Amino acid sequence: MRRAHARRTATTIREVSDIVVTTDERPEGRQRSAEEERLLAQRRRDTRNKWLWRIAGYVVVLLIWEYGFQAIMELIAGRSLNDALLPGPIRILQTIPDIWEDGEMLSNFGATLTRIGIGFGVSFIAGALIGLFTQNKWLDSFFRDLVVVSLTSPGLVWALTGLIIWGFKPLGWIFAIFMTTFALVSVNISEGVRALPKDLLDMAKAFGVSSIDRQRHIVIPHLAPYIFTAVRFGFSIAWKVTVLTEVFSSNKGIGFQMRVTSQVFQLDEFFTWVLSFFVFALFLEKVVLQRAEDRYFRWRQEVAT
Amino acid sequence: MTAAAMDSRPRVPFYRRPVAARILMPIAVIVVWYLVYWTLGSRIFEPPHRVFEFMWNELTLETRLRNGKGPSNLYQMFGLTVVRLFAGFAIAMVVGTVIGLAMGLSKSVNAFFHDWVMAVLAMPALVWALFLGLVFGPQGNQAPIYACILAGIPFVIINVREGVRNTPKELFDMARAFGVPQNKITRNVLLPSLMPFLFAAVRYAFSVGWKGLVIAEVFASDSGMGWAIKFWYDAHQTRGVIGYALFFVAFALALEKLLFEPLAEKAFKWRPRVGDVGVVEEQFLLDQTVEGALEVEQFTGGESDG
Known part of the structure; x- marks a missing residue:
């Protein structure tokens, strides 16, 4: 408490911003209240949920790109397409080392x-x-x-x-x-x-x-x-x-x-x-x-x- | 001296007024153009009067492009491009609004789509043009329309999402508490608060879609305005390239001045100022950070002034 007070009277900008950061922390020795616990758990769940869906987004889009791209584009275009026109992500990744070895990438x-x-x-x-x-x-x-x-x-x-x-x-x-x-x-x-x-x-x-x-x-x-x-x-x-x-x-x-x-x-x-x-x-x-x-x-x- | 200049305001010489500066700009451009023409001594670059003559001939249908059985004059090609623009824009609006609503209402859906929407947003239109050109071929309208959709849809999605996030929850709760029917809530609460965001979506989907469409017509089409500029470029005809470039600029300006500015005024009559709305303005805004908000403010402020 006294430390916080001393800090609050500090004048430089750096220390003011320190307070902003540190007041968010829990003072030592105090138990979290049930309300705080609930909020923290909620926040953790939200973050986990968000990352799960994000990864799901990557997986689904990349899978469709790899396996369903040709079928979808043929459906839209209404004709059969050469698969060289629609490379999947794996093919694209495989070409990176080729181009890199040619030394063309950097130049x-x-x-x-x-x-x-x-x-x-x-x-x-x-x-x-x-x-x-x-x-x-x-x-x-x-x-x-x-x-x-x-x-x-x-x-x-x-x-x-x-x-x-x-x-x-x-x-x-x-x-x-x-x-x-x-x-x-x-x-x-x-x-x-x-x-x-x-x-x-x-x-x-x-x-x-x-x-x-x-x-x-x-x-x-x-x-x-x-x-x-x-x-x-x-x-x-x-x-x-x-x-x-x-x-x-x-x-x-x-x-x-x-x-x-x-x-x-x-x-x-x-x-x-x-x-x-x-x-x-x-x-x-x-x-x-x-x-x-x-x-x-x-x-x-x-x-x- | 006109009558307006004779009124009671303190006399300022005409050349020192802002109006004079605005008139001077195009004159300066033409002078610089002539200077470049004379100093360059290029065999293909042409002076303004020849370009204007060309534009006049195009407008009065003196010249015609040889495009087989396809459209061959300015109006036909222009009409084709505008039809494609509206088709792509309409699809982008419908699909984008659906995705945007879903992303605004659910955090999970937002996390699912977010990164991919941002990737599409930041992708240059040139990539879509070259790729779609190979897939669909130069005939028909498919490649340009899809390019237009892909260029415009991220703006619709992001703006609608922000609009949903910004609807005042209290108003919904209150409306429900007072037993207001759902269709009335939609019309009187959701729509008015979505309005500025939808408007921003329309505006940016249009102008960005237009830019994407033109590039797609250059690389992936055998008709339309973009194709015409490519035609004159391949023929090494400066008058054609610059003439059509000026048609493009004129169209974009007309769209802005005649369609969007009056529309904005009408749509926001009940609001104090359009600048207060934190709509997503340009393609650089990739996330809603503190600086993100700052950027929007700076950019809108600048544009409404400029």
Whole structure:
């Protein structure tokens, strides 16, 4: 009790968040009440139930995919299909080592990632700048229609347009990635700038905090969640458009492999490429970016709880 | 000077008004287009006036695509694409609503489907297009329609699920306690609280389904708008590619401005603000985390402003 009190008077953020975490724990030596026991048991049952159903979902879907896929697709298509067109999960898993041994996996992943990195890097910087510009009313209405067009039109249109203007030059696919992703970035950044805490900035100014310190301690921490959101949204769109541009204008990368394998009816390899990159992109999106975000916001208690 | 500019407000020069900026944007695009055309010196890239001329010829049926016995002008192909869009959308709505309701009502069903719905949600439309093209072949409507369904259905499922989860339980209990008949409960309690979520589902299923459909028509069809853009691309005709690209953009904008914005206003007249609703907005929202909620807020806020 006294320890908790001492902690409550502690002033640093880290210790405040400690309390938030520790007050959830049961004080030592006290018995759980019957009500608590019941709730805990209920929660445990719920978790177990959830995992059971989740695993059941995986098992059922994978089994249908492996054994019933062909029958279902033939029923839908109304004609018999070559089983090379409908590889099951086991076949797809078996092709992974083949592709890996050819050494193609890494070079193709590398090519696609380079494209995403350059394309998304350019669109992020440009989109962030546009987001800053739109604080100005005039520039906001200048860019408004462009942003709406970018949000509503299909990426395919830009992939083909960029290709026909610049050919296989990098500008062609950078243009496509830019046109599909910059709007998301600029919308988020502009929201963040609009919501900047003006009173805090004024106070800091009044107390003579230097400009650099103001940026470092007020502006950047405030903008960070918006930037993270922009990166994650942008990335999830950017990698799809990048793959699409590779279908048309590349001789390497995942999109290129998808085109080649589907043209020669090697659907097992096709799905191997697709799924391996799909898992990889989800990993980047959900694990790497999410982790970075969580780490950055460790000090904020609403994220910690 | 127009009459509106002469009113009592403080005089602001026309070029400094936001309206001027909005008008300036397309002009700037055309200027940049000409500049790129002159500096590039490309043999296939064409300046705006030729593209506009092409578009005008398409609209007035001057030019025709040679597509054997299939549809051969803009309107026929456009009609075909719209029919496919509506067919795919309707199926996605019905099936998605059923799955979404089940997922919202039962935790077990939710756990069963959740990961697979998310996988379909995050899958690029290109994958569906290439795969379905091989399975169904380029003839007929099957491949594009299925691609449209697969692209749109995750949005319906997730939004309906969130809608069910957000229905106020107390209202149901109270209605039952007062002996209100079931059909009245459905109409007056469940539907109004589902409404914003269903609306979001319609909107996103439509716009994402449209994008998926176009890609499927490029790779897996021998007719429709997507096929037309591919036709002009294969013919190395810039005017065709950019002209049809502009038709796409115009259609997407028209759908947004003429259909969804008025609809949204009508559907939410009784609500203070659409932005308050935590609907699932885009395909990036993979889970309902704390940040997830934050993202929705930021994104809707941004869009309603932009």
